[in-house]
Amino acid sequence: MSRLVPATPTAFHRLNPLTKVTLATTGSVGAVIVGGYLGPLTILGVMIALAAQAGVLRALLRASLFLTLPLAISVVLVSVFTRAGTTVLFQVGPFDATMEGVDFAGQTLVRLLAISMSIGLFVMTTEPRAFVFDLERRGVPPRAAFVAVATIEAVPTLIERAGVIGESQRARGLDTEGSLRARLRGLIPIVAPLILGSLTDVEERSLALESRAFSRPGRRHLLWTMPDSSPERVLRWALVLVLVLAGIARITGRI
Amino acid sequence: MLELSGVSYRYAGYPDPVLHDVDLTLADGEIVGVVGANESGKSTLCLVVSGLAPGSVGGQLTGGGLSIDGQPMAGRPLHEFVTRVGIGFQNPATQLSGVTGSVFEEVALGPMNLGASRRDTVQRTRQALATLGIEGLAERAPRRLSGGQAQLVVLASLLAMRPGHLVLDEPTAQLDPEGSLLVASALRELAATGTALLVAEHKTDILEGLCTRIMALADGRTVADGAPAEVFGDARLTDWGVDPPARIRLDRLVRERGLDPAQVLP
Numbered sequence: 001m002s003r004l005v006p007a008t009p010t011a012f013h014r015l016n017p018l019t020k021v022t023l024a025t026t027g028s029v030g031a032v033i034v035g036g037y038l039g040p041l042t043i044l045g046v047m048i049a050l051a052a053q054a055g056v057l058r059a060l061l062r063a064s065l066f067l068t069l070p071l072a073i074s075v076v077l078v079s080v081f082t083r084a085g086t087t088v089l090f091q092v093g094p095f096d097a098t099m100e101g102v103d104f105a106g107q108t109l110v111r112l113l114a115i116s117m118s119i120g121l122f123v124m125t126t127e128p129r130a131f132v133f134d135l136e137r138r139g140v141p142p143r144a145a146f147v148a149v150a151t152i153e154a155v156p157t158l159i160e161r162a163g164v165i166g167e168s169q170r171a172r173g174l175d176t177e178g179s180l181r182a183r184l185r186g187l188i189p190i191v192a193p194l195i196l197g198s199l200t201d202v203e204e205r206s207l208a209l210e211s212r213a214f215s216r217p218g219r220r221h222l223l224w225t226m227p228d229s230s231p232e233r234v235l236r237w238a239l240v241l242v243l244v245l246a247g248i249a250r251i252t253g254r255i
Numbered sequence: 256m257l258e259l260s261g262v263s264y265r266y267a268g269y270p271d272p273v274l275h276d277v278d279l280t281l282a283d284g285e286i287v288g289v290v291g292a293n294e295s296g297k298s299t300l301c302l303v304v305s306g307l308a309p310g311s312v313g314g315q316l317t318g319g320g321l322s323i324d325g326q327p328m329a330g331r332p333l334h335e336f337v338t339r340v341g342i343g344f345q346n347p348a349t350q351l352s353g354v355t356g357s358v359f360e361e362v363a364l365g366p367m368n369l370g371a372s373r374r375d376t377v378q379r380t381r382q383a384l385a386t387l388g389i390e391g392l393a394e395r396a397p398r399r400l401s402g403g404q405a406q407l408v409v410l411a412s413l414l415a416m417r418p419g420h421l422v423l424d425e426p427t428a429q430l431d432p433e434g435s436l437l438v439a440s441a442l443r444e445l446a447a448t449g450t451a452l453l454v455a456e457h458k459t460d461i462l463e464g465l466c467t468r469i470m471a472l473a474d475g476r477t478v479a480d481g482a483p484a485e486v487f488g489d490a491r492l493t494d495w496g497v498d499p500p501a502r503i504r505l506d507r508l509v510r511e512r513g514l515d516p517a518q519v520l521p
Contacts, residue, residue: 004357004394129356142368149354157353157398201349207302208350210311211342212412213368216334220367223360223376 005224006127012054016228017131018138019236020122023050026239027118031111033246034255040110047117056124063124064116072109079105128152130226137225146214161197165190257281257304257340257420257451261319264303272317273299274475281420281451286442288462288483289455291472292496297455300472301424304453306336323420338369341413345425347405350412351397358400358408359384359393365416376415383415386448387441403434407441420451427458439465463487463500471495 008014027047031040051057085098129149136145169189175182249255259279265272274296281287281304289297302308309315310333321328323339344350355361362383366376384390387407392400397408406426413421423442427435439461446452456462462469462483469486471479473495479486486492487499498504502520509516 004360006356127356129354146354150352153353201346204344204346204349205353207307207311207342208344208409209352210307210333211305211337212352212365213334213337213416215332216368216370218370220370221373221376223363223367223373 005226006130010054010125012050013125014226016226016232017126017134018228019232020126021131022236022239024118024122026243027121028115030243030246031114031118033243033250035107035111035250036255037107037110039246039255040107040114043114044110044117047114047121051117051121051124054121054125056121060117060120060124064113064120067120068109068112068116071112075108075112076105079108133222133225134228136220137222142220143214158194158198162190162194165193165197256283256324257453258322259304259319260322262303262316262321263318264299264308265315265317266299266308267313267315269314272475274303276318277472277475277477279304279453279470279477281453283419283451284446284449285468286446286452286454286466288466288469289453289472290457290459290462290469290486290495290497295472295496296475297472298424299475301342301422301453301455304420305340305342305422306331306333307342310336334369337365337416337418339418340420340422341416341418342422343406343409343413343424343426345428347400347402347409347429350409351405353398355397357393358389358395358397358411361397361408362411362415365412369416379415379417380411383411386414386444387411388444401434402430403437406430406434406438410438410441410445414445414450418450420453421445422453422455424455425457426454427456427461435461457498459487459498459500460502463502471497 012020027043031043034040034043047060048057051060080097080101081092081095083098083101083104085096085100087099088096089099089102090097132140132145132149135148136142166186169186174186174189177183246255257280259277262274262277262279263272264274277296277300279287279300289300291297299308302312303316304321306321306328316329328336328339351361352364355364359380363376363380366379371379381390384393387410389404389407389411392404392408395404397405400408406429410421410423410426426442427438430438435458442452442454442465454462454466466483469479469481469483470477471486471489471492478491478495479489487503492499499507505520506516509519
């Protein structure tokens with residue numbers, strides 16, 4: 001049975017999924033609540049250390065930078081040039097780049113990075129099934145669990161199908177290479193069959209699921225779930241407590 | 256034993272029934288083949304026998320009814336059907352749940368949904384895999400299987416729920432000859448364990464060597480029901496949109512040339 005459980009190569013991977021999602025939530029919400037530089041940078045430091053332990057640091061940094069880059073560019077441009085301030089660093093046309101704007105952009109960037117690193121670490125070290133089965137073990141209805149896993153697991157299938165449709169369309173002369181405009185034009189003949197094909201499959205798949213007692217009410221006995229432990233439960237509650245205290249401190253103006 | 260008596264069925268939104276007054280008896284260990292042209296009612300018959308029509312698909316039984324082991328099944332919830340009748344469709348890809356990481360988990364999904372204990376689920380899963388001789392696939396990712404292997408996994412998934420009857424709607428439609436033979440051989444093994452099988456197929460060559468009885472449908476009505484040799488030898492078979500098995504076509508060709516099949520054919 002142990003062979004069914006997804007691979008857990010490091011101690012961080014072996015943490016219960018709920019612990020990892022609590023950590024991700026504390027990291028991302030905490031970065032927003034605490035603000036400034038110190039809080040988000042501390043969270044960033046913790047996530048980097050954990051990612052290094054889990055052996056995903058390089059991939060996580062790459063993914064986080066890639067995902068936050070478009071948002072970061074717009075944040076920097078909007079904050080630096082439109083934020084009112086007394087210290088003008090330089091001017092571009094009618095816009096003043098202020099020290100306050102640079103400071104605000106810096107704070108927003110470290111927050112964004114802390115959020116993406118927190119969520120990214122969870123995603124990269126947790127098998128979706130492990131997370132959903134753990135939730136089901138804790139009382140989430142099997143149907144909701146199924147929908148959650150099916151949604152996540154459908155992504156690679158859709159990508160695979162889109163690839164096949166794309167190849168067959170290209171075989172019939174569709175040009176999907178070259179300029180951005182040509183690529184966008186090439187997307188249309190792929191999207192329609194992709195959606196229609198997926199809808200057709202849904203009917204047969206739903207019948208197949210019905211034939212496997214999917215509609216039966218009641219709990220089911222799962223084949224495996226990720227282990228949980230008392231230290232992890234303590235850690236989760238401690239993280240929640242830290243988050244609540246940070247929220248209170250923020251509301252009362254202490255941080 | 257599964258019995259359909261005088262069943263007529265109409266899809267929701269359609270004025271006319273798709274099945275008209277169909278009778279069918281499926282005894283334990285029996286393999287009944289269903290043949291007919293496209294839209295003759297084969298798939299609808301499979302859905303009705305499995306309880307999915309009208310249970311899940313909707314529509315209405317406008318006449319007759321289904322009983323299993325003498326008990327009428329009208330109004331029963333679908334999850335009660337699945338322990339008595341399993342149904343498999345032609346495309347293995349859409350029958351895999353898409354939520355499991357291994358074949359073992361895929362096969363175990365049905366018993367788990369039935370609320371079986373962990374031990375029972377494992378035992379049923381191992382037994383189903385062993386019955387079809389696919390224990391070696393247990394740890395493989397379902398998405399990475401060939402068509403024939405995936406169809407066998409679908410069959411194992413149905414078997415793990417231990418239904419007394421299995422309904423298969425064109426189980427070899429998307430398989431190559433090797434995959435088709437693999438499935439046919441597995442079905443023969445299954446029937447030997449006492450499971451009753453209803454197999455709707457276009458490939459009469461497979462049905463000829465597999466079935467104990469053949470039922471032919473045309474426009475939703477039963478037009479023939481008898482031993483394979485009798486139904487496949489019927490001169491009206493092509494009028495019903497069914498190609499006779501290669502052996503019978505060859506036999507006819509030989510006769511047309513004035514030769515004796517017993518001397519010419521192996």
